[in-house]
Amino acid sequence: MSFARLIPALFILALLPPPGEPGQDRGLVGFRETQARGQRQLEARFDTFLRASNLEAWMKRLSARPQHLGSPYRKENAEFILAQFKAWGYDARIETFEIYYPTPKVRRLEMTEPVPYAAILTEPPLKGDPVTEMKSESLPSFNAYSPDGEVTAELVYVNQGIPRDYEELARRGISVRGKIVIARYGGCYRGVKPKVAAQHGAIGCLIYSDPLDGGYGQGDVTPEGAYRDGFGVERGSVLDITVAPGDPLTPGTGATKEAKRLAVRDAKVLAPIPTLPIGYNDALPLLKELKGRVAPESWRGALPITYHLGPGPCKVHLKLEFDWKLVPAYDVVAFLKGRERADEWIIRGNHADGWVAGASDPLSGLVSMMEEARAVGELVKTGWRPDRTLVYCAWDAEEPGIIGSTEWVEEHAAELKEKAAVYINTDSNGRGFLSAGGSASLERLVNQAAGDVRDPQTGVSVVERAAARSLTRGGAAGLGPQEFHLSALGSGSDFSPFYQHLGISSLNLSFGGEGRGGVGHSIYDTFAYFTRFIDPGFQYGVALAKTSGRIVLRLAEADIVPFEFTAFSAAMKRYVKEVTELAGQMRADTERENRLIDQGAFKVAADPLEKLRLPEKKEPVPGLDFSALEKALAKIDDAALRYGRAIGAFPRSGRSMTTETKKDLDRILYQAERALTREEGLARRPWFKHYIDAPGYYTGYSVKTIPGVREALEDRNWAEAQRQIPIAADVLSRFAAEIDKAAAAFEGRVK
């Protein structure tokens, strides 16, 4: 082929938007066809501003010293971040809240019997990684919101310390009443462990990192490798974020200086018993001296011992004292006011506080968000301005219990309910695959936006890569190779107050799965560690900025807020199918087990020397009437299709709408998510108002979809489950009505 003949082709290519994947829908949800090209050009310009070197410089700077809530460097960092946002053209400020917060004064753990052992409770510094040597500035290993206390008792090993672990103990006739439990990390949010232990009568709780779960059982440990060594400790909060995140003395209201505070004794989310995290070097001597029954197979970790349950003869003395006081949390909040729809807010956030330096957690996400915000600022300098208002937030006090974001959300609840269209969260980030969770009505937007972002290592879109990983691991077929579902949101990061307390459509985005190891919440989570193991070169930090940046820019610019409801409808069908099948499975299992009990099969099959308690007959699972939910699903489905048809016809109708009309429509659409909440909140935890997604009361991080129904089923509370079905159905029906309203408004326009 001659050179001359190449020119026209090159010319055409140059004019095209950045390449999407073959076969991909080139239209953009929320945009008229004629606007899509312009939007993609804007995003291409946005990309050109992104610099990995900025991420690197900021992470280095922000992680140079320990920067936990209340530390001097935390304040310096907040001011640094504030200055950046101002420099990039944002109307930025620091909002300060006063948080009731404990820091350790006395931490003593020792084995008194059968052999004395004093726990080390100290992470040795690493040569050449100066932040690990800043002992005086950093908090030692502890669990925030453990009470003060001094207890001495025999130890019992409780596996992960979740309810079914205590069922196994009970089968073996083991009670933790009056004992200290030792649980390994994993299986739930760590704050669930002392909660459940106390429910069973335990008086103290140790939480250790078993080498199986993230130490030498997974890979080489620090300093040679990326995994946690025997000294490394996972600090962390044990505030009960499943009841309510945020400052424990000001639930539901912003913890401003003048806020009305609960008496400490009335706070409902403080851990009930003294709790301390330890590394496996400290756990091994204790676990080695436990006798009694051998732990069930799935309970055993990678320590070179036979795991026994106890109680004792290992006896432990635990003494904890904290300095409880109000400390300031500094949220940096930066506004970029929208052009025509300034009262519609697209909110973007990542926390800034770490447990020590916090390079991976949270700075890897924060510096990506900062670069995204800076690039948006660069666009503004070229004369562009978003149609809707952007709000960038660098939260403080996420680590102690999602506090900085929660206080801000509670403080501004009324305004947020009115104006907040979407909240987009990030947190830790690393090399690997895109993960995205959130409101299913944003699924199409995320697929389209991420479908336009190239994976740095392979060159395919980040959606295609994530889908390929799922498929090659035997994941569900039926998803196209370039589509993925958003996962449902539980808790564990700053989306929780936006999404579950106020019903603001939310997203949580990250890359990961290829960065090796993990030393989160220890002194070893440093810049040196991150750049060696997690995302060397910050390529995935940039990929995250491209992905979340695109989502922000599309949310900011779309003609109509880019929600899409057939994906929402499909998600609701999956959830309803799950709870229906859960009831059916429980019914079949109960019938089978009761029948076997009647036949004496468990008695006969039991090893008489093992003396396991035999299962007892359970109340049969009654027939539950799910028809209300089925009807609501039909309404959602109809509304989603109707809205799709309406908006599909609209761009081609040639008629335009006034800005006011668009705003009215936008408001119906983005406030529809509020219809999924109920003011009285969930049982046991009224702070959680979203009736489709909530963190499990006994999982903490992972989600329970349709939680009212699902958790009632899991509790075998059939009457409550039946009562919750029409309530969930009502919530879905109200949502459908909002979508219908939006569709009708469109139809009115295009007729």
Added chain:
Amino acid sequence: MSFARLIPALFILALLPPPGEPGQDRGLVGFRETQARGQRQLEARFDTFLRASNLEAWMKRLSARPQHLGSPYRKENAEFILAQFKAWGYDARIETFEIYYPTPKVRRLEMTEPVPYAAILTEPPLKGDPVTEMKSESLPSFNAYSPDGEVTAELVYVNQGIPRDYEELARRGISVRGKIVIARYGGCYRGVKPKVAAQHGAIGCLIYSDPLDGGYGQGDVTPEGAYRDGFGVERGSVLDITVAPGDPLTPGTGATKEAKRLAVRDAKVLAPIPTLPIGYNDALPLLKELKGRVAPESWRGALPITYHLGPGPCKVHLKLEFDWKLVPAYDVVAFLKGRERADEWIIRGNHADGWVAGASDPLSGLVSMMEEARAVGELVKTGWRPDRTLVYCAWDAEEPGIIGSTEWVEEHAAELKEKAAVYINTDSNGRGFLSAGGSASLERLVNQAAGDVRDPQTGVSVVERAAARSLTRGGAAGLGPQEFHLSALGSGSDFSPFYQHLGISSLNLSFGGEGRGGVGHSIYDTFAYFTRFIDPGFQYGVALAKTSGRIVLRLAEADIVPFEFTAFSAAMKRYVKEVTELAGQMRADTERENRLIDQGAFKVAADPLEKLRLPEKKEPVPGLDFSALEKALAKIDDAALRYGRAIGAFPRSGRSMTTETKKDLDRILYQAERALTREEGLARRPWFKHYIDAPGYYTGYSVKTIPGVREALEDRNWAEAQRQIPIAADVLSRFAAEIDKAAAAFEGRVK
């Protein structure tokens, strides 16, 4: 109730046979209805003779010194056993074979790089357990039939050393060519490990016991507990019993003094590369010094290290020299001649040789068989005599490769093909649940016989207890609570020559699953150990004698040999379904994987830093025509039903048969199993002639049903699989024809 009124009831109860389970079929397969009560009375009398104290005394005596093949005490024990059988009225003799057998002269294992380490290779004695102190009499830890050799090379960790493990290594670009491999025990017969290693070019093989698989990862270790400690070593043969068990120089013929022997270089079953078993105390220093990639998750054991694959830097020097010579094996064979059908043999066997003392393996089974034989002898003293001939066998040289039994079977093959009706094997035994494997035509017999045996701990029948265990573990419904299927037989004990070489219907019986721990093939398998952990009081030794004794007595006395073919038909349907589904699953998996390869999904999903070799497209699985097997199944089904109707009508017909006619019928029935063999044997291993059950070529112990078809599928050799389908079908059709012949003979009688 007055005393007087009780008397009649007691009288009736005294006349009743031992209680069966409610609802159980009280008829006995092979017996006329009128005979069943008499048979059960015989069995009740048999039970009264059984004494746990005999089992205890014999085990103590037989395990008092090391008694491996070729040892002085082995000969003494054979003579002791012989004397017992003679005293009990048996026509007993010792048959001696000359076995080519290596004993260790030099065993040296050391790490030369990166740090020197000399392996211990020694099990310390236990105080108070004298047999563990008899070093000079016992064989040290070694793998029998490893070649002599001296090799030095880098080490590679190969997990269990089965073919799919080498596929995983290849994905990671790791070759074992010129290396020494270290494999953990498990996943296959140990002899498969050096075989597969050598196929991949390895020059040496270490096999170690990971603590995960039977050491502290499972429970407390010796001497406090029942599990293997770091010094304990599993000795064992690496003779290729999947090609042919027995003396390696006399395949197919008895290894008598004058037998023609192969040149050693022509023996096909010797291990190809120097192989040595070690304990985890010796494995840990080596594995700790392996670097390179981290082992896949499922490969990791319970040692306190990150498991790496190597090769190296750990470099190992292994030197092995053996004393190769012919040693005598002493099979004790004891006949109790039958009354009218003396040419129909019911053969009962258990091996007597151990690796050291061999208390659990094999004496726990042997002493039970001895007590069974003694009780039968007591019945004879009361004037009773079996209708068919009983043959009790105490095999030598099972441990080195199922040699004693194989040589006897090969030596007497012609007579056995003619006369052997059934072989019933036992081996190790312990507290717990009945396991039974074997010819499905004996399934009804085993269910009935074991259904009349009470579990010592619970009082229900041992069948009901085994079924309850299966059901409470989520096992298949559909089995009644008092029925269980016989499992198919692979290899690993003395049934193999009877069943798979000659086509003699066989059973393998044991109790187990509740005895804790296991130190098999080490010096710690002693009387003290067994009576502490495995079956204190020998209750389950007695239960085994009751179970196998009943089966023997029913086989000896039945009017017609007690085969039943609807269970056989059902088993064949299961097997055919399995291979058909295997082909279907492989087809679907191949299609899916090829499609994902075409889409580039594996390439895109791979971590580029991991550099895993991507899967390559595989030849699609063609449609295979299983109709020949389906047709054969229909024939089996028809024949089984026809035979059932015929024999069902027979006892009620009132007509009797002459003994000669019964013998003719018996012969058709018990020789029917021969129809499942083919003279040319299986591909790669002509010694194995049974076409329904064989040990897997790459599993060794566990079975491959319909092995011609199944192993061809597993090898992705579609042409061979298709070729094997009509062959397997032909074998089944020939079996059906024999059953038809038997049914016709009955029909002739009853018309």
